[in-house]
Amino acid sequence: xxxxxxxxxxxxxxxxxxxxxxxxxxxxxxxxxxxxxxxxxxxxxxxxxxxxxxxxxxxxxxxxxxxxxxxxxxxxxxxxxxxxxxxxxxxxxxxxxxxxxxxxxxxxxxxxxxxxxxxxxxxxxxxxxxxxxxxxxxxxxxxxxxxxxxxxxxxxxxxxxxxxxxxxxxxxxxxxxxxxxxxxxxxxxxxxxxxxx
Numbered sequence: 001x002x003x004x005x006x007x008x009x010x011x012x013x014x015x016x017x018x019x020x021x022x023x024x025x026x027x028x029x030x031x032x033x034x035x036x037x038x039x040x041x042x043x044x045x046x047x048x049x050x051x052x053x054x055x056x057x058x059x060x061x062x063x064x065x066x067x068x069x070x071x072x073x074x075x076x077x078x079x080x081x082x083x084x085x086x087x088x089x090x091x092x093x094x095x096x097x098x099x100x101x102x103x104x105x106x107x108x109x110x111x112x113x114x115x116x117x118x119x120x121x122x123x124x125x126x127x128x129x130x131x132x133x134x135x136x137x138x139x140x141x142x143x144x145x146x147x148x149x150x151x152x153x154x155x156x157x158x159x160x161x162x163x164x165x166x167x168x169x170x171x172x173x174x175x176x177x178x179x180x181x182x183x184x185x186x187x188x189x190x191x192x193x194x195x196x197x
Contacts, residue, residue, distance in 0.1 A: 009047045011037040013061070016054055021101050025109065028055060056113055062099075062106050067127045069095040081139035082192045086185050088132055089161050093184050096165040097177050104169065107162060121151055129154050145195050153195065160191060 006014070015036035019027045030051055034041040048054040070091030075084045096103040115125055124130050133154035139145035145153075164184045167173060173180055 008037075008039060008043060011039065012044055012047055012054070013058065017058055017061075017102075020055075020058060020105060021099060024101055025055065025105050028058075030054075052113075055111075059106055059111065059113075062102050063127045066091065066095045066106075067131070069098075070128065070131060075135075081135065081142060081144040082189065082196070085132070085135050085139065085157065085192060086188050088135060089157055089188050090181065090185065092128075092158065092161045093165065093181055096169075097180075100169055103165065108166070117155060118151065121155070129158060132157060143197055145192075146197050148195070157188060157191065160187060 012033060016028050016033045019032055019036060028051065030041045030044050033054070034044055037044075044054070048057065070088050073087045073091045073094070075087035075091075078084045078087055115121065120126065121129055121133070129151075133150045136145065136153045136157075137150040140147055140150065161184060164180070164187065168175075168180050173183070175183060
């Protein structure tokens, strides 16, 4: 339960996030969030006009946390472009393993406000795919990767990672988390090797 001394909007967001992570999006009702935050349901509407607005706020915050997970891999300290890309994609895997329900909601559930390929991505509206596309573009500029569409390549890498996460979540791998991460990295390298000059 969120700490009572925090600002109300933080208590609401934390309570909603805890419900989302523990029980999925259907559990995030205004009444349940209010009870978990220790406020009245009507108090939530001062900060969020409805449940959709609350969920959208949570989703955008999770995209930023995923971006942080990518940055925390230390990819920018590596020199080889393909090493950088594999390390960046490990951020996706690590976030998904740490927050399976949140990852599932953010990336696998239909949302009317979800960013769509190609327009939103090419307009650099994705806080998570944009750095991948930039790294792909840099690999092309330095001659490590053959010329192609950086956004489609970035999407291909993410789709591979997402597919592995979906299969792991469904219990299709008899692997530890470490073994899963190693398998995912090897698979990404095979794809990248096929794109090398």
